[in-house]
Amino acid sequence: MTVTEEIHLQGPVTHPVVELAGLTRTFPGPPDVHALTGANLVVNPGDYLSIIGPSGSGKSTLLHILGLLDRPTSGEYLLDGLPTGKASESDRSALRGGRIGFVFQSFHLLPNRTVLDNVLLATLYSGVPRGERTKRAKVALERVGLGHRMTFTPSTLSGGERQRVAIARAVVASPKLLLADEPTGNLDTTNSAGIMDLFDELHRDGLTLIVITHDLAVSSRASRRVRITDGELTEVA
Template identity: 75%
Template sequence: MAAVEPAVIELRGLTRSFPGTPPVEALRSVDLTISSGEYLSVIGPSGSGKSTLLHILGLLDRPTSGDYLFDGIATGTASDSARAALRGGRIGFVFQSFHLLPHRTVLDNVLLATLYSGVPRAERRARALASLERVGMGHRLDFLPTVLSGGERQRVAIARAVIASPHVLLADEPTGNLDSATSGGVLDLFDELHRDGLTLVVITHDAAVSSRAQRRVRIVDGTLVEVG
């Protein structure tokens, strides 16, 4: 019998509502468990609650009610500083818009993610180089993001996200600004990271992107449904 991997993320009856008349329920009694090393996609249309879920998973927002355990830690009662430490040390983020500094080199953009790690610069540089090599961007170290293709910029963003060896990589519409051919290359890279043991959560509205995941859930009107 195969060993069951420990849960990295556990959501129990999680809700998120926003003030209004009536209040807006962005998430409704969400239950979700994500195991270590799992590749999960969350698919749903615009306005379905995907972004709200991502912000809570990434410890950028707190639920209105329910529990969120990350690596067994109850995040709802954790202090802001403890949540920031978890977010900075165990969660990597990849966004649709890359968020690279245009006037800093590829290497500098990745190095900036380790600026407050307390690690000596020489070691940080070695990690950045290894991270860029891992995503196939070791030959673009001194280039500025403005001269890179969209796919190359996303690879740099992924290198920045994984440099600290996070427990979970959260990707928000990671191919949203890319053409289909370039998207395929980024998704191939996600496959490689998954094979290396990284836990991946990809938020998307694209069925082709979602189909690459090991497991898929759909969110509609704030409610999560397992689809395979």
């Protein structure tokens, strides 16, 4: 049975959104680089987790594995109860597209398309008719406070507004998990606070968030904190 088939057969049982067991990632050298060394982590539905660590600590490697953009060298990664390690690339793409939303430091918006079009692109392969996709995209933009900017292009928006568009794009498909990589890294203090306030709202609405950052102020907003050092994860009290 493929992961895609398991998705359709999955019942109402609630699983952790993320389960990592003994996860490693080694990049061959010489010398070999051990980016992750036996990482263990459980993230339950509705958790708001920050993963904090300095440059070179393994944050980016962990993000790529959590987002199904890379595979671990060893260990197990279950996403919403489904094993991902041996899944085909098409199954991994289906999981990534249907269950994970991404927010990056750089906004990755198409500069010559409207704000609404940028959000609509995230629904392109959903199988939902365009009229319904447009409705969902508008709702997502209203949710992040940009209902009045739908016809604008990204170049006419502030940095904080562009990140809000990126967040709307990430949540329009109602993912199980939102992954944010240094989401305030390109923003000033005021806009950073606004984005973190929005994450707080999404968390209160029940969305599961993992924010990867080096910023203690950003990390402190989460209800759970994990530190990554030399590829090892440690829960912070």
